[in-house]
Amino acid sequence: MNLKEKYRVFKEWQQRPYQVAPLTQEEHTCATCGTSYQGNYCPRCGQSSRIGRYSMKTAFLLFLDVWGLGNRGMFRSIRDLLLRPGYMIRDYLGGMHMAYFPPFKMFFLLATLSILVNSGLNIRGENQLVKVVQTYERSIDMDIRTVPAEQKAGVKSGTDNERLDFGEKINGTLKVFIRFLIDHQTVVELVWLLVLSLPLYVLFRNCPAIPDLYYTEFFVAMIYITNMMNIVSIVFSFFCVNLDTIGFISPILSIVALKQLCGYSYLRTILGLVASFAIITIAVLIIVVLVGIVVGLTMAMNAQ
Ligand SMILES: [Zn+2]
Structure with missing residues (x-):
């Protein structure tokens, strides 16, 4: 069997629903x-x-069952999420609930596993979360260190000191914010999925594969896709591979999964994803500008 033939058989296997x-x-x-x-x-x-x-x-199996893992095709779900994610999600949304591991349960179990692996259960036994926090904090401190150098050069004035204080305050807030994001990864991920799924749903709800998709169904699909990406990232974390160097893998995986799920072409899927990110960016910018105007107005009114 040549490579092309093998690929055709694989494609057929990918699209065939699970058979009991x-x-x-x-x-x-x-x-x-x-x-x-x-x-x-x-x-x-x-x-x-x-x-x-x-x-x-x-x-x-009974040992796994203690954590609710020994049943409902956990191994099949992991394999299918990696090899035929979008088709598997279609099976699940079509009603094949007994064939696959429940999405939300999987999400929280993976979150727990991710914390275990990141905080030391990996081949080097090192706490990768602390390293991530340190890297962020160092990059935040970088830009403030340039200010004292200016001061040494003799440009010390009232406004410079004010600027330094303000900069330190902003950096302090940023550090607290990043710590919060890292300490509450699971909640942050869920909120991010809720935000991201809104524009994505608008752009994908009339897709050819599932023409009358509900928002809740789409959200479940997003949870499964996130589970797939979390499985990959846990494996890399376990081997202490820096996720920055393989950062391109997650977007590629999610594009493949989304394409299989909705039945659009790759181009249409990528355009939909890019448009969704653009919509979120614009929405965030508008909120930031509005908050800025409100804060500015309040400060101006207090000054009077
Ligand atoms: Zn009996």
Whole structure:
């Protein structure tokens, strides 16, 4: 089989919805209640027919189950999120809930795992969160260090000192803000998803693959896409690869996922994403200008 043929088979696999294995005619007797039945679960008490001797696999699945991981295709969900994200999300939104791990549960479990990996559970055992905070703080301190140099040169005046005080105040606020963002990553991520999904939904809700998409469905899709990106970033964090050097991976992954989900061309998907970011940037600028005008007016009124 040549490469082209392999790719065609892969594409076909990507688009095929998950298939549940057909029911066997095999007769089971439930070990808990003694009922005889055909199928995967006892109709009387709900015990799985696959429970047999206490094997390593049973033990491992029960161990995972403590964190709510041992069921509902967690491994399948991770594989599909990496290899066919958009098609998998379509399956899920189409009603195949038992086939995939629930999106919000996955989101919070990944958030927990991400904190564990970033704070020391990685191959070097180093706290990467502290490093990120330090890098930001250093870059904030950089621009204030230029001011004292001017002062040494003899341009010390009242206005310069005022400017220095003001600069320090701004930098202090920035540091608190960045600390807050890093300490509350999960909430920040959720709020960001809510903001980003508004313009995206307007631009993608009439897409060819799911023509009557609800906003809530689109938001669930965004959570799954974020889960996919979080899985990738956790793997890189585990191997202590600097995320800045592979920063291009996240946008590419999200474009592929969104394209598979909506059924638009790559060009239309990218344009939709760019337009959404532009709309958010303009909205933020307008808010900043409005706040600036209000603050300016209040200060002017107080001065009088
Ligand atoms: Zn039973």
